[in-house]
Amino acid sequence: MISRICWALSLWLSQALEPSERDAAIGDLVECGESGTTALQAVLGLTLRRQAAAWEDWRMWLLFAMVLLPLSFSLSLLSQGAAQESAVYTWMYANNWDWTLAKSSGFWYVFADAATRLFLSLLAIASWSWSTGFVLGTLRRHTLQPSRTLMFLLLALFQLGNLPQRFALFVMYRYGPRNLPALPDANAPVSAIMLYNVIFPWIVLAISVGLPMILGITDGERSSRLSPRWRFGVLLAVVTTLAMLPQVRGFGLFLGASTREWIWQHPGVARSLSLITYWPLLYIIATRMTRHGRAKVVAS
Amino acid sequence: MIGEFEYLILTAASRLGEHAYGASIRAEIESATGQPCSVGALYTTLDRLEAKGFIATRMGEPTPERGGRSKRLVRITASGANAASEFFRAVSRISQGASWVPNRANR
Numbered sequence: 001m002i003s004r005i006c007w008a009l010s011l012w013l014s015q016a017l018e019p020s021e022r023d024a025a026i027g028d029l030v031e032c033g034e035s036g037t038t039a040l041q042a043v044l045g046l047t048l049r050r051q052a053a054a055w056e057d058w059r060m061w062l063l064f065a066m067v068l069l070p071l072s073f074s075l076s077l078l079s080q081g082a083a084q085e086s087a088v089y090t091w092m093y094a095n096n097w098d099w100t101l102a103k104s105s106g107f108w109y110v111f112a113d114a115a116t117r118l119f120l121s122l123l124a125i126a127s128w129s130w131s132t133g134f135v136l137g138t139l140r141r142h143t144l145q146p147s148r149t150l151m152f153l154l155l156a157l158f159q160l161g162n163l164p165q166r167f168a169l170f171v172m173y174r175y176g177p178r179n180l181p182a183l184p185d186a187n188a189p190v191s192a193i194m195l196y197n198v199i200f201p202w203i204v205l206a207i208s209v210g211l212p213m214i215l216g217i218t219d220g221e222r223s224s225r226l227s228p229r230w231r232f233g234v235l236l237a238v239v240t241t242l243a244m245l246p247q248v249r250g251f252g253l254f255l256g257a258s259t260r261e262w263i264w265q266h267p268g269v270a271r272s273l274s275l276i277t278y279w280p281l282l283y284i285i286a287t288r289m290t291r292h293g294r295a296k297v298v299a300s
Numbered sequence: 301m302i303g304e305f306e307y308l309i310l311t312a313a314s315r316l317g318e319h320a321y322g323a324s325i326r327a328e329i330e331s332a333t334g335q336p337c338s339v340g341a342l343y344t345t346l347d348r349l350e351a352k353g354f355i356a357t358r359m360g361e362p363t364p365e366r367g368g369r370s371k372r373l374v375r376i377t378a379s380g381a382n383a384a385s386e387f388f389r390a391v392s393r394i395s396q397g398a399s400w401v402p403n404r405a406n407r
Contacts, residue, residue, distance in 0.1 A: 020359055020370070020372070021343060021372075023359070023362075023369040023370045024321075024322050024343070024359070024369070024370065024371060024372035025322065025339050025343060026367070026369055027322075027323075027362075027363075027366035027367065027369030027370060027371060028321075028322040028323035028326065028339065028366075028371075029339065030365075030366050030367045030369065031323050031365055031366045032323055032326075032327070042338060042339035042340065043339070045338050045339065045340035045341075046338075046339050046340035046343055046344075047340075048340070049340045049341075049343075049344045050344070053344065
Protein backbone atom coordinates (compact mmCIF):
# COMPACT_ATOMS: atom_id res chain seq x y z
CA MET A 1 0.00 0.00 0.00
CA ILE A 2 2.77 2.45 1.03
CA SER A 3 4.76 1.38 -2.02
CA ARG A 4 1.77 2.17 -4.25
CA ILE A 5 1.31 5.58 -2.67
CA CYS A 6 5.03 6.29 -3.11
CA TRP A 7 4.84 5.23 -6.76
CA ALA A 8 1.85 7.51 -7.29
CA LEU A 9 3.78 10.35 -5.65
CA SER A 10 6.83 9.59 -7.82
CA LEU A 11 4.74 9.76 -10.98
CA TRP A 12 3.16 13.01 -9.85
CA LEU A 13 6.54 14.49 -8.92
CA SER A 14 8.05 13.40 -12.23
CA GLN A 15 5.68 15.82 -14.00
CA ALA A 16 8.26 18.48 -13.13
CA LEU A 17 10.80 16.74 -15.38
CA GLU A 18 11.19 17.07 -19.14
CA PRO A 19 8.92 14.49 -20.86
CA SER A 20 11.84 12.52 -22.35
CA GLU A 21 13.74 12.45 -19.07
CA ARG A 22 10.57 11.45 -17.22
CA ASP A 23 10.13 8.53 -19.61
CA ALA A 24 13.75 7.43 -19.27
CA ALA A 25 14.00 7.75 -15.48
CA ILE A 26 10.61 6.20 -14.62
CA GLY A 27 11.18 3.48 -17.22
CA ASP A 28 14.53 2.61 -15.62
CA LEU A 29 12.93 2.36 -12.18
CA VAL A 30 10.08 0.19 -13.49
CA GLU A 31 12.50 -2.07 -15.38
CA CYS A 32 14.65 -2.57 -12.26
CA GLY A 33 11.53 -3.38 -10.22
CA GLU A 34 12.34 -0.71 -7.66
CA SER A 35 10.05 -0.30 -4.64
CA GLY A 36 7.86 2.77 -4.29
CA THR A 37 10.06 4.36 -1.63
CA THR A 38 13.22 3.89 -3.73
CA ALA A 39 11.42 5.29 -6.77
CA LEU A 40 10.21 8.29 -4.78
CA GLN A 41 13.70 8.91 -3.42
CA ALA A 42 15.18 8.66 -6.93
CA VAL A 43 12.64 10.95 -8.59
CA LEU A 44 12.83 13.45 -5.74
CA GLY A 45 16.62 13.50 -6.02
CA LEU A 46 16.54 14.00 -9.78
CA THR A 47 13.87 16.72 -9.57
CA LEU A 48 15.78 18.60 -6.87
CA ARG A 49 19.00 18.40 -8.87
CA ARG A 50 17.21 19.76 -11.94
CA GLN A 51 15.61 22.59 -9.96
CA ALA A 52 18.93 23.43 -8.32
CA ALA A 53 20.74 23.42 -11.68
CA ALA A 54 18.47 26.23 -12.92
CA TRP A 55 19.92 28.51 -10.21
CA GLU A 56 23.34 28.41 -11.86
CA ASP A 57 21.87 30.80 -14.44
CA TRP A 58 22.02 34.46 -13.27
CA ARG A 59 18.70 35.16 -15.03
CA MET A 60 16.97 32.89 -12.53
CA TRP A 61 18.23 35.11 -9.69
CA LEU A 62 17.03 38.19 -11.56
CA LEU A 63 13.63 36.56 -12.02
CA PHE A 64 13.54 35.76 -8.31
CA ALA A 65 14.39 39.32 -7.25
CA MET A 66 12.29 41.18 -9.82
CA VAL A 67 9.25 38.94 -10.27
CA LEU A 68 8.86 36.02 -7.88
CA LEU A 69 9.61 37.73 -4.56
CA PRO A 70 7.70 41.01 -5.07
CA LEU A 71 4.68 39.38 -6.70
CA SER A 72 4.37 36.51 -4.22
CA PHE A 73 4.69 39.03 -1.40
CA SER A 74 2.09 41.37 -2.91
CA LEU A 75 -0.39 38.62 -3.71
CA SER A 76 0.01 37.13 -0.26
CA LEU A 77 -0.57 40.54 1.34
CA LEU A 78 -3.69 41.12 -0.77
CA SER A 79 -5.01 37.64 -0.14
CA GLN A 80 -4.55 37.99 3.62
CA GLY A 81 -6.34 41.34 3.57
CA ALA A 82 -9.23 39.88 1.59
CA ALA A 83 -9.34 36.85 3.90
CA GLN A 84 -9.64 39.12 6.94
CA GLU A 85 -12.38 41.16 5.36
CA SER A 86 -14.34 38.13 4.16
CA ALA A 87 -13.90 36.42 7.53
CA VAL A 88 -15.47 39.39 9.30
CA TYR A 89 -18.45 39.48 6.92
CA THR A 90 -18.87 35.71 6.96
CA TRP A 91 -18.79 35.73 10.76
CA MET A 92 -21.26 38.59 10.85
CA TYR A 93 -23.76 36.82 8.63
CA ALA A 94 -23.15 33.13 9.44
CA ASN A 95 -22.52 33.26 13.20
CA ASN A 96 -25.04 35.97 14.02
CA TRP A 97 -27.84 35.09 11.68
CA ASP A 98 -31.34 36.15 12.60
CA TRP A 99 -34.28 35.50 10.25
CA THR A 100 -35.85 38.83 11.13
CA LEU A 101 -32.90 40.48 9.35
CA ALA A 102 -34.07 39.04 6.04
CA LYS A 103 -37.19 41.20 6.25
CA SER A 104 -35.18 44.42 6.50
CA SER A 105 -34.43 46.16 3.21
CA GLY A 106 -31.48 47.95 4.88
CA PHE A 107 -29.94 44.56 5.61
CA TRP A 108 -30.12 43.52 1.96
CA TYR A 109 -28.66 46.84 0.86
CA VAL A 110 -25.62 46.45 3.15
CA PHE A 111 -25.32 42.75 2.29
CA ALA A 112 -25.33 43.41 -1.47
CA ASP A 113 -22.82 46.23 -1.08
CA ALA A 114 -20.45 44.12 1.06
CA ALA A 115 -20.80 41.06 -1.20
CA THR A 116 -20.11 43.11 -4.34
CA ARG A 117 -17.05 44.78 -2.81
CA LEU A 118 -15.66 41.47 -1.59
CA PHE A 119 -16.35 39.75 -4.89
CA LEU A 120 -14.64 42.54 -6.85
CA SER A 121 -11.60 42.62 -4.57
CA LEU A 122 -11.27 38.81 -4.85
CA LEU A 123 -11.71 39.09 -8.62
CA ALA A 124 -8.92 41.68 -8.79
CA ILE A 125 -6.58 39.43 -6.78
CA ALA A 126 -7.50 36.50 -9.03
CA SER A 127 -6.74 38.66 -12.10
CA TRP A 128 -3.34 39.65 -10.75
CA SER A 129 -2.62 36.02 -9.84
CA TRP A 130 -3.64 34.87 -13.32
CA SER A 131 -1.40 37.57 -14.84
CA THR A 132 1.52 36.43 -12.67
CA GLY A 133 0.89 32.84 -13.73
CA PHE A 134 0.72 33.92 -17.37
CA VAL A 135 4.13 35.60 -17.12
CA LEU A 136 5.57 32.43 -15.53
CA GLY A 137 3.95 30.28 -18.22
CA THR A 138 5.74 32.16 -20.98
CA LEU A 139 9.16 31.29 -19.49
CA ARG A 140 11.29 28.56 -21.01
CA ARG A 141 10.59 25.11 -19.57
CA HIS A 142 13.79 24.74 -17.55
CA THR A 143 13.12 28.13 -15.91
CA LEU A 144 9.38 27.60 -15.54
CA GLN A 145 9.64 24.50 -13.34
CA PRO A 146 11.82 25.96 -10.57
CA SER A 147 10.13 29.37 -10.70
CA ARG A 148 6.68 27.79 -10.44
CA THR A 149 7.77 25.65 -7.48
CA LEU A 150 9.39 28.63 -5.79
CA MET A 151 6.35 30.86 -6.34
CA PHE A 152 4.06 28.37 -4.59
CA LEU A 153 6.63 27.78 -1.84
CA LEU A 154 6.95 31.52 -1.22
CA LEU A 155 3.17 31.93 -1.10
CA ALA A 156 2.90 29.10 1.42
CA LEU A 157 5.79 30.49 3.46
CA PHE A 158 4.32 33.99 3.57
CA GLN A 159 0.96 32.56 4.53
CA LEU A 160 2.42 30.37 7.29
CA GLY A 161 4.48 33.15 8.81
CA ASN A 162 1.92 35.89 8.09
CA LEU A 163 4.97 37.81 6.89
CA PRO A 164 3.45 40.46 4.58
CA GLN A 165 1.01 41.53 7.31
CA ARG A 166 3.86 41.75 9.80
CA PHE A 167 5.92 43.74 7.31
CA ALA A 168 3.01 46.13 6.63
CA LEU A 169 2.58 46.64 10.40
CA PHE A 170 6.31 47.26 10.74
CA VAL A 171 6.25 49.86 7.95
CA MET A 172 3.21 51.51 9.53
CA TYR A 173 4.96 51.57 12.92
CA ARG A 174 8.21 52.88 11.42
CA TYR A 175 6.91 55.41 8.92
CA GLY A 176 3.22 55.87 9.80
CA PRO A 177 1.71 58.67 11.87
CA ARG A 178 3.01 58.84 15.44
CA ASN A 179 1.23 59.04 18.78
CA LEU A 180 -2.00 57.40 17.68
CA PRO A 181 -3.97 56.01 20.62
CA ALA A 182 -4.01 52.18 20.77
CA LEU A 183 -7.50 51.00 19.87
CA PRO A 184 -9.02 47.69 20.93
CA ASP A 185 -9.19 45.11 18.10
CA ALA A 186 -12.74 45.41 16.79
CA ASN A 187 -12.43 42.05 15.04
CA ALA A 188 -11.21 40.14 18.09
CA PRO A 189 -14.30 37.85 18.25
CA VAL A 190 -13.61 36.77 14.65
CA SER A 191 -9.86 36.25 14.96
CA ALA A 192 -10.42 34.22 18.14
CA ILE A 193 -12.12 31.50 16.03
CA MET A 194 -9.62 29.08 14.46
CA LEU A 195 -11.74 28.59 11.34
CA TYR A 196 -11.55 32.29 10.49
CA ASN A 197 -8.05 32.89 11.77
CA VAL A 198 -6.22 29.87 10.34
CA ILE A 199 -8.28 27.88 7.82
CA PHE A 200 -10.10 30.74 6.09
CA PRO A 201 -6.93 32.53 4.86
CA TRP A 202 -5.73 29.28 3.25
CA ILE A 203 -9.07 28.83 1.48
CA VAL A 204 -8.97 32.42 0.21
CA LEU A 205 -5.35 31.99 -0.88
CA ALA A 206 -6.20 28.80 -2.77
CA ILE A 207 -9.26 30.29 -4.49
CA SER A 208 -8.07 33.80 -5.22
CA VAL A 209 -4.36 33.13 -5.86
CA GLY A 210 -3.52 29.42 -6.29
CA LEU A 211 -6.17 28.36 -8.80
CA PRO A 212 -6.01 31.49 -11.00
CA MET A 213 -2.22 31.26 -11.05
CA ILE A 214 -2.34 27.63 -12.24
CA LEU A 215 -4.82 28.72 -14.95
CA GLY A 216 -2.49 31.59 -15.86
CA ILE A 217 0.51 29.27 -16.14
CA THR A 218 -1.46 26.97 -18.45
CA ASP A 219 -2.61 29.92 -20.58
CA GLY A 220 0.92 31.34 -20.63
CA GLU A 221 2.28 28.00 -21.88
CA ARG A 222 -0.47 27.83 -24.53
CA SER A 223 0.24 31.39 -25.63
CA SER A 224 3.19 30.09 -27.66
CA ARG A 225 0.54 28.95 -30.18
CA LEU A 226 -0.70 32.53 -30.66
CA SER A 227 0.63 34.68 -33.46
CA PRO A 228 3.61 36.83 -32.33
CA ARG A 229 1.51 40.02 -32.56
CA TRP A 230 -1.29 38.58 -30.41
CA ARG A 231 1.16 37.14 -27.94
CA PHE A 232 2.90 40.48 -27.58
CA GLY A 233 -0.46 42.20 -27.09
CA VAL A 234 -1.57 39.78 -24.36
CA LEU A 235 1.81 39.98 -22.61
CA LEU A 236 1.67 43.78 -22.71
CA ALA A 237 -1.82 43.68 -21.17
CA VAL A 238 -0.60 41.27 -18.50
CA VAL A 239 2.36 43.45 -17.57
CA THR A 240 0.12 46.55 -17.51
CA THR A 241 -2.29 44.71 -15.21
CA LEU A 242 0.54 43.80 -12.85
CA ALA A 243 1.76 47.39 -12.89
CA MET A 244 -1.63 48.39 -11.47
CA LEU A 245 -1.00 46.39 -8.30
CA PRO A 246 0.21 49.40 -6.27
CA GLN A 247 -3.10 51.22 -6.70
CA VAL A 248 -4.86 49.00 -4.14
CA ARG A 249 -5.47 50.20 -0.62
CA GLY A 250 -3.05 47.82 1.05
CA PHE A 251 -0.17 49.34 -0.86
CA GLY A 252 -0.92 52.91 0.16
CA LEU A 253 1.99 52.71 2.53
CA PHE A 254 4.41 52.02 -0.27
CA LEU A 255 3.30 54.97 -2.38
CA GLY A 256 4.51 58.51 -1.85
CA ALA A 257 2.24 60.90 0.07
CA SER A 258 1.49 62.96 -3.07
CA THR A 259 0.49 59.84 -5.08
CA ARG A 260 -1.73 58.70 -2.21
CA GLU A 261 -3.33 62.13 -2.06
CA TRP A 262 -3.92 62.09 -5.82
CA ILE A 263 -5.58 58.66 -5.70
CA TRP A 264 -7.85 59.76 -2.86
CA GLN A 265 -8.83 62.88 -4.76
CA HIS A 266 -9.59 60.89 -7.92
CA PRO A 267 -11.51 57.79 -6.77
CA GLY A 268 -13.07 57.45 -10.23
CA VAL A 269 -9.69 56.84 -11.83
CA ALA A 270 -8.84 54.15 -9.27
CA ARG A 271 -12.22 52.52 -9.91
CA SER A 272 -11.72 52.60 -13.70
CA LEU A 273 -8.27 51.08 -13.32
CA SER A 274 -9.85 48.30 -11.26
CA LEU A 275 -12.28 47.62 -14.09
CA ILE A 276 -9.39 47.20 -16.54
CA THR A 277 -7.79 44.77 -14.09
CA TYR A 278 -10.65 42.30 -14.60
CA TRP A 279 -9.90 41.69 -18.30
CA PRO A 280 -8.27 38.25 -17.67
CA LEU A 281 -11.75 36.95 -16.85
CA LEU A 282 -12.87 37.84 -20.38
CA TYR A 283 -9.69 36.27 -21.81
CA ILE A 284 -10.30 33.03 -19.88
CA ILE A 285 -13.94 32.84 -20.99
CA ALA A 286 -13.07 33.67 -24.62
CA THR A 287 -10.22 31.15 -24.90
CA ARG A 288 -12.25 28.36 -23.23
CA MET A 289 -15.25 29.02 -25.49
CA THR A 290 -13.05 29.03 -28.60
CA ARG A 291 -11.38 25.77 -27.53
CA HIS A 292 -14.75 24.19 -26.69
CA GLY A 293 -16.08 25.28 -30.11
CA ARG A 294 -13.06 23.79 -31.89
CA ALA A 295 -13.39 20.51 -29.95
CA LYS A 296 -17.05 20.31 -30.97
CA VAL A 297 -16.17 20.84 -34.64
CA VAL A 298 -13.47 18.12 -34.46
CA ALA A 299 -15.87 15.72 -32.72
CA SER A 300 -18.59 16.24 -35.33
CA MET B 301 39.99 16.31 -17.03
CA ILE B 302 36.81 14.35 -16.29
CA GLY B 303 35.72 13.34 -12.79
CA GLU B 304 35.70 9.81 -11.44
CA PHE B 305 31.93 9.43 -11.74
CA GLU B 306 32.09 10.65 -15.32
CA TYR B 307 34.83 8.08 -15.94
CA LEU B 308 32.66 5.31 -14.46
CA ILE B 309 29.77 6.26 -16.75
CA LEU B 310 31.97 6.50 -19.86
CA THR B 311 33.58 3.13 -19.11
CA ALA B 312 30.24 1.45 -18.39
CA ALA B 313 28.75 2.90 -21.59
CA SER B 314 31.77 1.72 -23.57
CA ARG B 315 31.54 -1.83 -22.14
CA LEU B 316 27.79 -2.05 -22.72
CA GLY B 317 28.02 -0.83 -26.32
CA GLU B 318 24.61 -0.58 -27.96
CA HIS B 319 22.92 -1.81 -24.76
CA ALA B 320 24.04 1.25 -22.82
CA TYR B 321 21.13 3.16 -21.27
CA GLY B 322 20.19 4.52 -17.83
CA ALA B 323 19.28 1.28 -16.04
CA SER B 324 22.09 -0.86 -17.53
CA ILE B 325 24.75 1.79 -16.81
CA ARG B 326 23.48 2.09 -13.25
CA ALA B 327 23.60 -1.67 -12.75
CA GLU B 328 27.13 -1.81 -14.19
CA ILE B 329 28.39 0.96 -11.89
CA GLU B 330 26.68 -0.54 -8.83
CA SER B 331 28.17 -3.99 -9.47
CA ALA B 332 31.66 -2.53 -10.05
CA THR B 333 31.72 -0.16 -7.09
CA GLY B 334 29.41 -1.97 -4.69
CA GLN B 335 27.81 1.41 -4.02
CA PRO B 336 24.30 2.56 -4.92
CA CYS B 337 24.19 4.87 -7.94
CA SER B 338 21.41 7.47 -7.75
CA VAL B 339 19.23 8.15 -10.77
CA GLY B 340 19.60 11.90 -10.17
CA ALA B 341 23.39 11.77 -10.21
CA LEU B 342 23.37 9.53 -13.29
CA TYR B 343 21.06 11.66 -15.42
CA THR B 344 22.60 15.00 -14.48
CA THR B 345 26.07 13.59 -15.26
CA LEU B 346 24.83 12.17 -18.56
CA ASP B 347 23.64 15.68 -19.46
CA ARG B 348 27.01 17.15 -18.53
CA LEU B 349 28.88 14.55 -20.56
CA GLU B 350 26.62 15.18 -23.54
CA ALA B 351 27.15 18.94 -23.24
CA LYS B 352 30.92 18.32 -23.30
CA GLY B 353 30.50 16.17 -26.39
CA PHE B 354 31.78 12.98 -24.68
CA ILE B 355 28.59 11.02 -25.29
CA ALA B 356 25.60 11.19 -27.64
CA THR B 357 22.15 10.13 -26.46
CA ARG B 358 18.87 9.36 -28.18
CA MET B 359 15.51 8.05 -27.07
CA GLY B 360 14.82 4.43 -27.99
CA GLU B 361 11.53 2.68 -28.67
CA PRO B 362 9.07 2.18 -25.77
CA THR B 363 9.23 -1.35 -24.34
CA PRO B 364 6.61 -3.30 -22.34
CA GLU B 365 9.01 -4.22 -19.47
CA ARG B 366 9.42 -0.50 -18.87
CA GLY B 367 5.68 0.12 -18.76
CA GLY B 368 5.67 1.45 -22.32
CA ARG B 369 8.41 3.97 -21.66
CA SER B 370 11.47 4.69 -23.79
CA LYS B 371 15.14 4.19 -22.91
CA ARG B 372 17.71 6.94 -23.15
CA LEU B 373 20.35 5.17 -25.19
CA VAL B 374 23.94 6.30 -24.70
CA ARG B 375 26.81 6.13 -27.18
CA ILE B 376 30.33 7.16 -26.27
CA THR B 377 31.99 9.50 -28.79
CA ALA B 378 35.64 9.55 -29.90
CA SER B 379 36.41 12.54 -27.67
CA GLY B 380 34.66 10.74 -24.79
CA ALA B 381 36.88 7.70 -25.33
CA ASN B 382 39.95 9.98 -25.37
CA ALA B 383 38.89 11.71 -22.16
CA ALA B 384 38.30 8.36 -20.41
CA SER B 385 41.62 7.00 -21.66
CA GLU B 386 43.45 10.13 -20.45
CA PHE B 387 41.80 9.80 -17.03
CA PHE B 388 42.77 6.13 -16.83
CA ARG B 389 46.39 6.89 -17.75
CA ALA B 390 46.57 9.61 -15.11
CA VAL B 391 45.13 7.29 -12.45
CA SER B 392 47.51 4.51 -13.49
CA ARG B 393 50.54 6.85 -13.39
CA ILE B 394 49.72 8.29 -10.02
CA SER B 395 48.96 4.85 -8.62
CA GLN B 396 52.40 3.46 -9.43
CA GLY B 397 54.23 2.73 -6.20
CA ALA B 398 51.16 3.18 -4.04
CA SER B 399 50.94 0.64 -1.22
CA TRP B 400 47.54 -0.65 -2.32
CA VAL B 401 48.57 -1.41 -5.89
CA PRO B 402 48.75 -5.29 -6.11
CA ASN B 403 51.81 -5.66 -8.41
CA ARG B 404 54.05 -3.47 -6.21
CA ALA B 405 55.68 -6.46 -4.46
CA ASN B 406 56.55 -8.13 -7.78
CA ARG B 407 58.61 -5.21 -9.04
